[in-house]
Amino acid sequence: MSLVESAAQFATHPFVSPYTFEPVQACDAVRGSVELDLSLRHAGRRKLHIGYEVVGPADAPAVLVAGGISADRHVVSSAAFPQPGWWQAQAQTFDTTSLRVIAIDWIGADGALDAPIDSADQADAIAGVLDALGVRTLAAFVGCSYGAMVGLQFAANHGDRVRQLVAISGAHRAHPYASAWRALQRKIVALGQLQCAEDQGLSLARQLAILSYRTPQEFAERFAAAAVIDGPRARCASEDYLDACGSRFVERFDATAYTRLSESIDLHAVDATRIGVPTVVVAIEEDLLVPVADAYALVEQVRADTQVRVLRSKYGHDAFLKEADAIASILRPTLIDCCGEVA
Amino acid sequence: MSLVESAAQFATHPFVSPYTFEPVQACDAVRGSVELDLSLRHAGRRKLHIGYEVVGPADAPAVLVAGGISADRHVVSSAAFPQPGWWQAQAQTFDTTSLRVIAIDWIGADGALDAPIDSADQADAIAGVLDALGVRTLAAFVGCSYGAMVGLQFAANHGDRVRQLVAISGAHRAHPYASAWRALQRKIVALGQLQCAEDQGLSLARQLAILSYRTPQEFAERFAAAAVIDGPRARCASEDYLDACGSRFVERFDATAYTRLSESIDLHAVDATRIGVPTVVVAIEEDLLVPVADAYALVEQVRADTQVRVLRSKYGHDAFLKEADAIASILRPTLIDCCGEVA
Numbered sequence: 297m298s299l300v301e302s303a304a305q306f307a308t309h310p311f312v313s314p315y316t317f318e319p320v321q322a323c324d325a326v327r328g329s330v331e332l333d334l335s336l337r338h339a340g341r342r343k344l345h346i347g348y349e350v351v352g353p354a355d356a357p358a359v360l361v362a363g364g365i366s367a368d369r370h371v372v373s374s375a376a377f378p379q380p381g382w383w384q385a386q387a388q389t390f391d392t393t394s395l396r397v398i399a400i401d402w403i404g405a406d407g408a409l410d411a412p413i414d415s416a417d418q419a420d421a422i423a424g425v426l427d428a429l430g431v432r433t434l435a436a437f438v439g440c441s442y443g444a445m446v447g448l449q450f451a452a453n454h455g456d457r458v459r460q461l462v463a464i465s466g467a468h469r470a471h472p473y474a475s476a477w478r479a480l481q482r483k484i485v486a487l488g489q490l491q492c493a494e495d496q497g498l499s500l501a502r503q504l505a506i507l508s509y510r511t512p513q514e515f516a517e518r519f520a521a522a523a524v525i526d527g528p529r530a531r532c533a534s535e536d537y538l539d540a541c542g543s544r545f546v547e548r549f550d551a552t553a554y555t556r557l558s559e560s561i562d563l564h565a566v567d568a569t570r571i572g573v574p575t576v577v578v579a580i581e582e583d584l585l586v587p588v589a590d591a592y593a594l595v596e597q598v599r600a601d602t603q604v605r606v607l608r609s610k611y612g613h614d615a616f617l618k619e620a621d622a623i624a625s626i627l628r629p630t631l632i633d634c635c636g637e638v639a
Numbered sequence: 640m641s642l643v644e645s646a647a648q649f650a651t652h653p654f655v656s657p658y659t660f661e662p663v664q665a666c667d668a669v670r671g672s673v674e675l676d677l678s679l680r681h682a683g684r685r686k687l688h689i690g691y692e693v694v695g696p697a698d699a700p701a702v703l704v705a706g707g708i709s710a711d712r713h714v715v716s717s718a719a720f721p722q723p724g725w726w727q728a729q730a731q732t733f734d735t736t737s738l739r740v741i742a743i744d745w746i747g748a749d750g751a752l753d754a755p756i757d758s759a760d761q762a763d764a765i766a767g768v769l770d771a772l773g774v775r776t777l778a779a780f781v782g783c784s785y786g787a788m789v790g791l792q793f794a795a796n797h798g799d800r801v802r803q804l805v806a807i808s809g810a811h812r813a814h815p816y817a818s819a820w821r822a823l824q825r826k827i828v829a830l831g832q833l834q835c836a837e838d839q840g841l842s843l844a845r846q847l848a849i850l851s852y853r854t855p856q857e858f859a860e861r862f863a864a865a866a867v868i869d870g871p872r873a874r875c876a877s878e879d880y881l882d883a884c885g886s887r888f889v890e891r892f893d894a895t896a897y898t899r900l901s902e903s904i905d906l907h908a909v910d911a912t913r914i915g916v917p918t919v920v921v922a923i924e925e926d927l928l929v930p931v932a933d934a935y936a937l938v939e940q941v942r943a944d945t946q947v948r949v950l951r952s953k954y955g956h957d958a959f960l961k962e963a964d965a966i967a968s969i970l971r972p973t974l975i976d977c978c979g980e981v982a
Contacts, residue, residue, distance in 0.1 A: 473855035491834030512816035523905035559873040562866035
């Protein structure tokens with residue numbers, strides 16, 4: 297069932313874990329792919345290959361980590377896969393000598409599935425990967441942005457398989473304003489596709505997304521106010537930065553994947569009264585996509601211990617990537633609580 | 640110099656003006672066009688035809704009214720031009736039996752000038768129109784959005800010709816975040832133009848602008864959260880509304896005009912220490928384009944009596960169009976003060 301692409305044994309060395317307070321041996325890392333036969337909510341029955349990465353000892357508490365729609369299974373670097381992961385800033389928090397970090401590539405991320413995808417489908421895919429890995433119960437599910445939405449679906453639909461949920465910058469619903477913002481991004485991609493300018497459309501959509509991930513405060517600090525005349529046009533100070541963001545994204549992402557995962561955020565809706573898993577919700581005051589009010593509305597419905605932690609950050613929705621210390625200060629004690637118990 | 644396109648004498652009737660507290664006669668309305676030889680800041684010397692509309696008695700205090708980049712010379716309805724104007728909601732405030740309301744069509748609005756346009760150029764055009772009309776001094780300049788930027792330029796460069804400025808939702812600079820938002824709109828227009836899909840590009844750019852004119856709060860009240868499956872795609876609740884906004888705009892606006900006027904906002908920069916005209920600045924707490932902090936920064940520089948009035952509105956930048964009563968409650972006493980004196 298599990299096709300191992302690559303694996304590595306690390307050199308072992310003594311290490312004091314912040315979670316178990318015991319010396320442990322350094323661990324191995326595995327990337328693989330699982331073929332799953334899934335009943336998708338909108339796309340019907342499909343055979344899909346789900347890529348995963350596991351880092352950490354087999355007997356350590358398992359923590360599923362999930363990020364935004366452009367994140368992947370490579371969360372933090374390891375000896376086997378030394379390139380920085382998408383959440384490298386939390387490498388110390390997700391200490392893979394004492395935790396087993398599991399992550400997947402999203403359904404649809406390869407651009408092969410051109411159909412609506414539900415956040416609940418992603419939660420089912422995670423459950424299937426855990427089956428393949430022989431992991432019955434997660435000590436914690438830590439999700440950010442889209443990953444938080446999937447985490448809520450996992451808690452609602454596979455609640456007996458997770459002891460603690462941390463949902464950062466994601467709620468039980470997509471906010472209507474944020475949805476409108478994404479709908480326009482998808483229309484820009486579609487305009488590009490229709491006009492044989494797929495890369496330009498995808499780049500522009502990404503640039504628009506970047507605006508929604510950041511804040512006016514950050515732009516005011518970084519960029520001059522007045523545009524300058526550049527040939528026949530006016531050019532704003534932030535355009536070089538946005539162009540570069542768009543170009544980098546086009547190199548690594550596919551227009552169909554972007555469209556379907558963006559849609560998936562807007563299709564997201566979970567009845568949080570079905571969640572009985574202890575949940576920490578982290579919201580950012582300046583987040584233009586997920587208002588703090590939605591975090592409170594979410595925890596009022598969850599039928600277990602809940603906490604809302606509100607941070608302030610000029611990085612808005614991107615705070616989970618940029619505010620490493622503030623996020624770590626919430627994650628570390630939460631992981632010590634739930635992973636110490638399982639270890 | 641002035642080419643009168645149409646004019647009308649109204650039926651007269653007694654009326655008590657809120658500004659003069661005296662019965663006055665109903666007035667006439669004139670539309671015309673002035674040919675001006677202007678030295679544009681970025682586009683050099685040009686002969687331009689500037690359309691104007693004047694409503695109200697020739698001997699009444701003159702008030703220049705200017706709106707956003709898509710507004711025009713038709714501010715409020717009159718017997719001669721009975722269709723609703725772009726600021727019809729303030730028809731009672733701009734009582735044209737006791738005020739003479741003057742407005743222009745922006746340089747560039749006809750799409751004929753494909754070159755960078757400065758907000759100071761617009762102020763010069765207004766001065767030229769006033770010359771043609773024989774108006775030496777305005778009792779007030781009331782500008783909203785781009786019109787506020789032009790009003791600040793008029794006060795800085797033609798300060799001896801205006802006694803009171805009211806700048807609503809516009810400041811001495813474009814905010815870097817708002818500029819990035821507009822730069823993306825222009826890139827969408829350019830993508831459409833390059834790909835023979837000019838209407839689609841312009842429609843999408845307008846839809847993106849609409850998002851910036853409104854707020855998450857308003858969208859949350861109006862539109863459902865979850866998208867629905869609509870054929871092969873997910874469709875968000877706000878998409879019908881946004882599509883309609885885009886389509887209406889394409890019918891009445893030109894891609895070149897949009898690009899050049901949008902650029903003009905981002906080229907705007909005025910040294911407010913050059914302004915010696917009493918100024919009321921109106922800012923909206925929820926405005927995503929013009930933060931309240933910029934309103935305060937502006938009045939700190941103006942060398943005359945200033946006031947900042949901060950309103951709260953779920954309509955954000957569009958509050959000047961949607962919050963008729965709150966805006967009127969600021970405009971009316973201001974106009975009574977400065978027009979009573981001139982009348």
